[in-house]
Amino acid sequence: xxxxxxxxxxxxxxxxxxxxxxxxxxxxxxxxxxxxxxxxxxxxxxxxxxxxxxxxxxxxxxxxxxxxxxxxxxxxxxxxxxxxxxxxxxxxxxxxxxxxxxxxxxxxxxxxxxxxxxxxxxxxxxxxxxxxxxxxxxxxxxxxxxxxxxxxxxxxxxxxxxxxxxxxxxxxxxxxxxxxxxxxxxxxxxxxxxxxxxxxxxxxxxxxxxxxxxxxxxxxxxxxxxxxxxxxxxxxxxxxxxxxxxxxxxxxxxxxxx
Amino acid sequence: xxxxxxxxxxxxxxxxxxxxxxxxxxxxxxxxxxxxxxxxxxxxxxxxxxxxxxxxxxxxxxxxxxxxxxxxxxxxxxxxxxxxxxxxxxxxxxxxxxxxxxxxxxxxxxxxxxxxxxxxxxxxxxxxxxxx
Numbered sequence: 001x002x003x004x005x006x007x008x009x010x011x012x013x014x015x016x017x018x019x020x021x022x023x024x025x026x027x028x029x030x031x032x033x034x035x036x037x038x039x040x041x042x043x044x045x046x047x048x049x050x051x052x053x054x055x056x057x058x059x060x061x062x063x064x065x066x067x068x069x070x071x072x073x074x075x076x077x078x079x080x081x082x083x084x085x086x087x088x089x090x091x092x093x094x095x096x097x098x099x100x101x102x103x104x105x106x107x108x109x110x111x112x113x114x115x116x117x118x119x120x121x122x123x124x125x126x127x128x129x130x131x132x133x134x135x136x137x138x139x140x141x142x143x144x145x146x147x148x149x150x151x152x153x154x155x156x157x158x159x160x161x162x163x164x165x166x167x168x169x170x171x172x173x174x175x176x177x178x179x180x181x182x183x184x185x186x187x188x189x190x191x192x193x194x195x196x197x198x199x200x201x202x203x204x205x206x207x208x209x210x211x212x213x214x215x216x217x218x219x220x221x222x223x224x225x226x227x228x229x230x231x232x233x234x235x236x237x238x239x240x241x242x243x244x245x246x247x248x249x250x251x252x253x254x255x256x257x258x
Numbered sequence: 259x260x261x262x263x264x265x266x267x268x269x270x271x272x273x274x275x276x277x278x279x280x281x282x283x284x285x286x287x288x289x290x291x292x293x294x295x296x297x298x299x300x301x302x303x304x305x306x307x308x309x310x311x312x313x314x315x316x317x318x319x320x321x322x323x324x325x326x327x328x329x330x331x332x333x334x335x336x337x338x339x340x341x342x343x344x345x346x347x348x349x350x351x352x353x354x355x356x357x358x359x360x361x362x363x364x365x366x367x368x369x370x371x372x373x374x375x376x377x378x379x380x381x382x383x384x385x386x387x388x389x390x
Binding site: 224 | 289293295296297306307308309310311335339340342344345348352353354355356357358359362364
């Protein structure tokens with residue numbers, strides 16, 4: 001039995017082994033370190049961080065009753081400052097009901113449909129981003145700490161394979177830029193290491209708050225690939241791998257990025 | 259789109275015609291067509307924001323023969339499977355290409371020949387690249 005278990009594990013390792021240089025722990029840098037001092041200052045000061053507007057909207061949404069059950073998030077979870085502390089630092093987590101991993105946005109919608117008996121919030125909608133940003137803020141300053149749950153392992157391994165998978169007409173993997181060439185310049189833009197420790201972010205290019213999945217879709221379009229759909233298992237798998245890759249880094253939500 | 263690789267080169271032109279260096283230069287600096295300057299720098303004083311991911315294109319015509327340049331444009335993964343250099347004339351073996359680009363190479367055969375003709379003019383030494 002044991003031997004049977006080990007063999008597929010080895011095959012998986014071989015499949016995802018690549019020539020890309022993984023970033024050593026002491027070399028890891030948040031995307032914030034690659035930004036101009038002005039953008040860093042914008043993130044650091046809550047009065048100038050535009051992501052804080054989404055936090056305020058999220059706080060209002062947290063306390064607003066919704067759905068046939070006429071319940072607010074707060075009616076079950078109480079004060080987010082306590083109940084949501086550390087949640088975004090550890091998600092995605094394994095959802096036993098679906099036997100699949102789920103991220104914070106998915107969890108919010110599961111509460112919407114299950115507990116509140118309300119319509120799920122549209123991916124990337126203002127209200128969903130407000131809630132995920134507000135929930136994310138409750139982990140700010142904490143270490144990214146994905147759960148040690150072996151049910152997540154196959155999903156995370158697939159995420160790692162996707163990270164190393166060449167995509168699109170330009171035929172780049174995530175690793176080509178973010179492991180092999182971080183710190184160098186793509187045209188005018190410094191290439192960061194692609195750590196997902198600040199999402200949702202306010203991106204100056206968007207003039208808006210957006211999710212990690214929106215950012216991943218931008219990169220996929222950039223290499224002329226057909227992006228995965230919002231909420232797709234591929235994105236959740238990538239999120240799982242990115243969380244492991246950023247383990248121990250400080251959560252910055254809401255980050256500001258160029 | 260057949261072509262023959264000999265050693266580390268494609269000696270024969272992809273088209274019947276000779277490439278045009280002036281058209282090739284225009285493709286190289288075009289950030290939608292050639293995309294070269296996203297990763298490479300080179301002798302393009304009028305171009306701001308040249309990338310530094312890959313070697314400078316300066317002297318490319320001294321370092322490589324025309325056939326070697328042609329293969330490096332057509333499919334550099336044949337020389338280094340892990341390269342970051344896109345395969346400009348490849349449509350097979352790609353993943354999830356967006357519908358607008360599906361079945362099309364990044365550059366067509368005539369554009370490859372133009373770019374190759376231009377890169378071949380980039381010779382080392384002062385003013386050398388100005389020579390025909």
